[in-house]
Amino acid sequence: MTLPGVLLLDAASPDAGALATAAAARGHQVHAATTAASYADYGPELKRLLAGRVVTAFTRPGRALDEVAAYARQHDVGAVLTVNEYLTELAAHLCAELGVPGNDPGRARTARDKAAMAEAFTAARVHAPxxxxxxxxxxxxxxxxxxxxxxxxxxxxxxxxxxxxxxxxxxxxxxxxxxxxxxxxxxxxxxxxxxxxxxxxYAAGTEYSVESLTQGSATTHLAVTRKQVTGGAKRVETGHSLPVFLPPAVEAAVYREVEAAIGAAGIRNGASHTEVIVGGDGRCVVIEIGARLAAGQIGVLIQHSLGIDVWAALLDVALGHPPAITPTARGYATVRFVTSPHAGRLVSLRGFPRTGPGVPFVRWRAAIGGLVHEPDANGHRLGAFVVTGTEAAEVEERADALLRGIRVEVDPHPNPRPAPDSLTRANR
CATH class of the missing domain: 3.30.1490.20 (ATP-grasp fold, A domain)
Structure with a gap:
């Protein structure tokens, strides 16, 4: 029996690579819709996993839809997925065109255009700013x-x-x-x-996100994530921790608002990432929703703390199969993001963690000698590491200690300096 092909809309990120690995391990042929520039960033392992690719221009959604749909039909594609925030709307339209499980194409814009999102939240009576x-x-x-x-x-x-x-x-x-x-x-x-x-x-309170999986319009909440965010004018995420257990009444209120937001965004088959604020009085307001798996290594946190393979679950939903989303572990996980103290050129890095017991994931993405930015967006992260364990307090303390041990030296002057041979770019 020939299994249906699996198509990924842009596979450049680690989460997309994990999806490709999960699909290939089950015997599916994996395909990617990509741009020429994006494909150049695919690593050799990912390229070996791909059975084929279609190069298109995502800046022209109508043309991309036609080109990718034609390719998908030619290669017997039976599932379409993306973890790219900017391609969730295209994914919904492509799923509808191919007749495979996906989200409501008529409402998919809601999860990408924040003005449309605000209107949809108002119409659905979602508590939002x-x-x-x-x-x-x-x-x-x-x-x-x-x-x-x-x-x-x-x-x-x-x-x-x-x-x-x-x-x-x-x-x-x-x-x-x-x-x-x-x-x-x-x-x-x-x-x-x-x-x-x-x-x-402005919504004052504690910021969380809710990671959910919906199939056939029935939603399961996988975890509540506490978000560490900077203060000041730019609120940049510096870490995530999960699972968080809210008081029962607060949790029920949060889930009620999240489910209303999922419905407003037309999310019927797939992951969602909903950002919420819980005030001191326990009231919940929804800030935004994304029709995708959360970024920032939250999938890794779920896998290592709860034992849920989120990438396999996403694949099952895309194929119309029941996903395995019952927790098989009762742990705790947190991620810390490393940022630059200021803009300039990265001179050196010391003390960055390596993988080992309780540190299952590390990634360094900045090049020694390259330009770095003062963090005013999540994309300015230099690297990240995940710490896991059974006790939340111990995990948080270890993560903070590892973060304090990292030394990042940045030359604020614009002239490039040669990278010392002794410095490594490992763990990117």
Whole structure:
């Protein structure tokens, strides 16, 4: 019996590579829809896993849909997946075109366009911060004067990801610069800047995300993740920890809001990552939802703390099979992200952890001698490591201790300096 092929929309990330490995291990032929530039970043192991690829232009979604659908039919593809935030809408349309399990194509834009998301949340009565779309500076001033927004407020782009272009504004004087920052945050496949920005009421409280898997519109919540986030104008994630056990009444309220958001976004078959804020009074507000597996090694955390193979589960859902999502372990896991102290050129790195007992995952992604950025978006991370164990306090203490032992030296001057031969780029 010939198994159906599995098609990945962009397979450049580690999570996509894990999906490809899971599919190939089961005997499926794995294909990738990619751009020429993205394929150049595929590692040799991933390239060996692929039975074929179709090169397209994701900047032209209609054309990409036609080209990828034609390729998929030719190669008997029976499952389409993506972990790329920017391709979830295309994935929904492609699944509908091929007649394979996927999300509602009519509502898939909701998980990518934050203005559409705010409208959908309002229509579905999801508790979310009041949000105003500002098309120009005049509408920006009107939005800031709206008493339902107030200060502090959040100014963000419509379709970027990873906290890029997002600013917490505490007074009117910072709004124009924040709006300019949001407008300059182009998405991965954007064909130009967007003059529109969102102005959103600030939600105070503790930030979490809920990792869920939906099949046939029935949702199972895999874990609640506590997010470590910087303060100030730029709220960049510095770590994730899971599982978190909220008080029963709070957990029920969070799940109720998350499920309403999943329905509003038309997520019917696949993963979702919902960011929420829980206030001091236990009330939950939904900030955003993504129709994908969470980034930032959250899949690794789930695998090592709960024993759930999220990549195999995603594959099963995409194929229309029941996924194995019952926890087989009762552990705890956390990830820490390493960032640069300031912009410049990376001179040296010392003390970065290696894999070993209780440290199952490390990744360093910055090149010695290369440019690094002051962290104002999640994409500016230099590396990450995961710590696991049975007790939350011990795991957190060990992760913090390892993070304190890392020394990153950055030359703030623009002139390049040669990388010393003794420095390594291992663990990227």
């Amino acid at each position: 009041h949000t105003v779309l500002a098309r120009d500076d005049a509408e920006l001033r009107t939005a800031l004067a709206d008493p339902r927004v107030g200060f502090p407020c959040v100014i963000k782009p419509l379709s970027a990801a990873g906290s890029a272009g997002v600013t917490v504004v505490t007074a009117p004087g910072g709004a124009t610069e924040a709006a300019d920052t949001a407008r300059s945050a182009a998405g991965m496949y954007s064909r130009g800047g967007d003059p529109r920005v969102l102005v959103q009421a």
